[in-house]
Amino acid sequence: MSRLSHIFRELGRSLYRFPGTALGALLSLALLFLLFDLFWIAAATTEQLYTRLISQLRMEAFVAEHVIDTEIPPLQDAIAHTEGIIAIEYISREKAREVLHEMLGTDLLIGYDSANPLPRSFIIEFESDALNSEDMASVCEGLSGFPEIAEVTYSQQWLKNAEATRVIIKRFGLALGVFILLTAIISSVNNIRLMTRARTEGFQQMRLLGAGRLFLAFPFLIEGMLISGLSAAAGWLAINYGSHQISLTQIEIVYPVIEEIVIFCAAAAALGAISGYLGIRKLLR
Amino acid sequence: MSTANVLFGWQPMADEIVADIQNVYLGAARNEGIFRNLNLTLKAGHTAIVTGGPGSGKTSLTALLTGVGFADEGLVEVFGESLRPRRIWAINRVRRMIGGVGGIFGLVPSMTVAENIAFPLVITGLSKRRRQAKLLKMLTEFSLLKKAGDYPRTLTRVEHTLVQFARASIGDQPLLIIDEPSAGLDQATTARIFEFLIKASLSGRALLLLCSDAPAHDLPNSDIYHISNGTLE
Numbered sequence: 001m002s003r004l005s006h007i008f009r010e011l012g013r014s015l016y017r018f019p020g021t022a023l024g025a026l027l028s029l030a031l032l033f034l035l036f037d038l039f040w041i042a043a044a045t046t047e048q049l050y051t052r053l054i055s056q057l058r059m060e061a062f063v064a065e066h067v068i069d070t071e072i073p074p075l076q077d078a079i080a081h082t083e084g085i086i087a088i089e090y091i092s093r094e095k096a097r098e099v100l101h102e103m104l105g106t107d108l109l110i111g112y113d114s115a116n117p118l119p120r121s122f123i124i125e126f127e128s129d130a131l132n133s134e135d136m137a138s139v140c141e142g143l144s145g146f147p148e149i150a151e152v153t154y155s156q157q158w159l160k161n162a163e164a165t166r167v168i169i170k171r172f173g174l175a176l177g178v179f180i181l182l183t184a185i186i187s188s189v190n191n192i193r194l195m196t197r198a199r200t201e202g203f204q205q206m207r208l209l210g211a212g213r214l215f216l217a218f219p220f221l222i223e224g225m226l227i228s229g230l231s232a233a234a235g236w237l238a239i240n241y242g243s244h245q246i247s248l249t250q251i252e253i254v255y256p257v258i259e260e261i262v263i264f265c266a267a268a269a270a271l272g273a274i275s276g277y278l279g280i281r282k283l284l285r
Numbered sequence: 286m287s288t289a290n291v292l293f294g295w296q297p298m299a300d301e302i303v304a305d306i307q308n309v310y311l312g313a314a315r316n317e318g319i320f321r322n323l324n325l326t327l328k329a330g331h332t333a334i335v336t337g338g339p340g341s342g343k344t345s346l347t348a349l350l351t352g353v354g355f356a357d358e359g360l361v362e363v364f365g366e367s368l369r370p371r372r373i374w375a376i377n378r379v380r381r382m383i384g385g386v387g388g389i390f391g392l393v394p395s396m397t398v399a400e401n402i403a404f405p406l407v408i409t410g411l412s413k414r415r416r417q418a419k420l421l422k423m424l425t426e427f428s429l430l431k432k433a434g435d436y437p438r439t440l441t442r443v444e445h446t447l448v449q450f451a452r453a454s455i456g457d458q459p460l461l462i463i464d465e466p467s468a469g470l471d472q473a474t475t476a477r478i479f480e481f482l483i484k485a486s487l488s489g490r491a492l493l494l495l496c497s498d499a500p501a502h503d504l505p506n507s508d509i510y511h512i513s514n515g516t517l518e
Contacts, residue, residue: 006407013395202393208351209452210381211408213373 003215010219011226014195022227025191029184029231030238033268036180037235043173044254050166054131059140059154063120067148072120075148079122084130084139089123096121119150133159184268185275188224192279196220203283213284220276228272232265301329302362303460303491304350309359311345311515319345321515323359329459332482332492332504337512343495344388346512347462350493351383352376363460381409384453388464388495392437392448399424399433402451409456423451426481442469450481461485464495476502 015022061079063072072090080088091099096118101107109116124143126136136154143152196203206216243255256264304327312319319342327333337343348354349361352368352375361368364382366375384405392401402423406416424430427447437445446469453461466482467475479502486492486505494500499509510517 002413003407003410017395199395201391202395205391205393206404206408208353208380208385208390209405209408210377210379210383211404212377215408 007215007218007222011222014219014223017198018195021191021194022223025187025227026231026234028187029228030234032180032183032187033232033235034238036176037239039173039176041239041253041255043169044256045251046169047166048254049251050162051128054159054162055128057126057131057136057155057159059124059126059136059143059152061122061124061143061146061149062151062153063122064148064150065119067120071148075146076122078146079124079143082139082142084127084135085124086127087125089125091121091123093118093120133163181271184228184271185278188228188272188275189279191227192220192224192276193282195223196280196283200283207284217277217280217284220280221273222276224272224274224276224279225269226272228275229265229269232268236261236265298329300331303327303329303364304493305360305362306349307360307362309349309356309361311342311349311354311356318515320356323516325510325517327460327491327493329491330486330489330506332486332494332507334494334496334499334504334507334509335512335517336496336499336509338497341512342515343464343512346493346495347385347388347390347464350460350462351380351385351389353389381405381456382459384456384458384461386446386449386453386461386463386466387468388462390449390453390462390464392445392452394437397434397436398429398440398444398448401437401448402429402455405452405456405458411456419455423455426454427451443471443474446470446478447474450478454481454485457488457490459489460491460493462493462495466494466496467500479504 063075067075076088076090079085093116097107097109097116100109100118109118124139126139130136130139133156136159137156140152140154140156143149203216239255243253304325306323306325309320309323311323323346325333325335325346335343335346345354349356349368350363352372355361355368355370363379366372366379368376368379393404396404399420403416403420406419411419424433427450429444429447429451432440432444432448437448440448453463461482463482466478470478479500482492482494482504486507492504492507494504512518
């Protein structure tokens with residue numbers, strides 16, 4: 001029996017003697033990780049939805065009535081050079097009439113060809129980094145300073161609400177992550193403690209014979225790693241099974257890529273190892 | 286090269302000091318006065334027989350020498366290592382060189398007889414071939430072959446003691462601490478154990494025997510001490 005085989009034999013002893021405790025820990029952790037996985041998917045899907053919606057956000061700057069058409073190109077140029085703006089499109093009175101026609105299905109200005117009252121405007125598209133209420137408000141303020149611009153509009157309140165919702169989801173995710181981390185550690189620590197309690201005498205004897213702390217703790221580190229890692233993998237397997245049973249046409253659900261899942265399971269296993277050490281720490285003193 | 290040298294990197298020379306206890310006070314802070322100016326020097330190839338009644342401090346002496354307990358004052362050196370709290374590596378190294386029987390020493394309940402006996406070799410990392418050869422020798426020497434796969438809970442008291450002796454000898458541990466060597470043993474087993482102890486002493490190992498009364502059997506190079514009022518006389 002080498003040191004390594006002793007470690008694995010001790011691990012086997014723990015699982016063989018306390019199968020209920022190990023299974024209970026595995027299932028409760030799997031359930032916990034499943035909850036986290038579901039939230040992860042929900043957050044990723046929401047984030048994608050948010051990015052998609054936000055990318056459609058445009059700002060419209062209306063040209064003042066006194067501006068003559070020859071002044072439009074230099075004005076468009078000046079606006080295009082503003083930081084954060086990626087594209088700018090000029091909407092003439094005629095174009096505005098076409099757009100209105102498309103929207104309503106009928107031309108309301110028939111008979112008023114010489115006196116089109118629709119305003120001229122610029123539709124401004126932003127870089128993805130600038131698609132936030134702060135940057136857009138700053139651009140809006142800058143554009144309002146142009147004497148040739150009569151009014152600037154964009155969905156300011158909607159953007160603020162969307163950002164606030166995003167912040168709430170992020171905070172909730174963080175709180176849930178911390179909650180799950182703590183629960184997973186406490187659950188694993190208790191599980192390891194339960195398994196070691198009955199073996200206190202044996203541990204003391206092994207210590208008395210000169211066995212090092214790490215040598216004694218190793219089987220429990222591996223056990224914590226196994227239980228936690230397997231629980232995380234079981235959570236993802238359940239998600240994978242569920243994803244094949246459900247198909248949504250309205251929303252595209254965003255699943256993490258395999259590399260992220262592997263990293264998550266590895267992190268869960270590392271968490272289990274820490275829990276294993278914490279579980280046996282008292283016995284090693 | 287002897288097993289002790291291979292396992293521990295330390296081979297006591299004849300008359301070399303194995304354990305040294307100088308001016309040790311223990312329990313004074315708690316007004317228990319377990320030891321008051323305790324002095325004991327144990328050399329390789331020598332045997333110290335410490336007698337004393339229950340509660341006289343025999344187990345505390347074992348605890349001091351194995352780093353389970355620490356002196357309030359004074360010096361405790363085993364194999365040249367000063368045993369003080371937090372010197373985990375030194376304490377573990379010392380413990381690996383001690384073979385213990387009885388008192389605070391017991392068997393690991395979750396391990397079989399063979400696993401218990403071989404454990405000191407497992408933690409020192411001896412090769413499987415040499416480990417198995419030594420294990421077989423011990424199982425044969427202490428008539429435990431048939432019990433190799435049994436767990437401690439199924440053993441008789443005599444078998445329990447024999448397993449501990451086998452474990453304390455498998456690595457030729459340079460220091461043997463035996464708490465009540467003949468407790469619960471029949472005459473024939475006691476005689477066999479003392480025969481083993483004589484051989485161990487003659488091979489250069491240091492022996493510390495802790496017993497209520499002086500043993501009926503003689504041991505070579507032995508000194509008898511009586512522990513009373515916290516000091517050795």
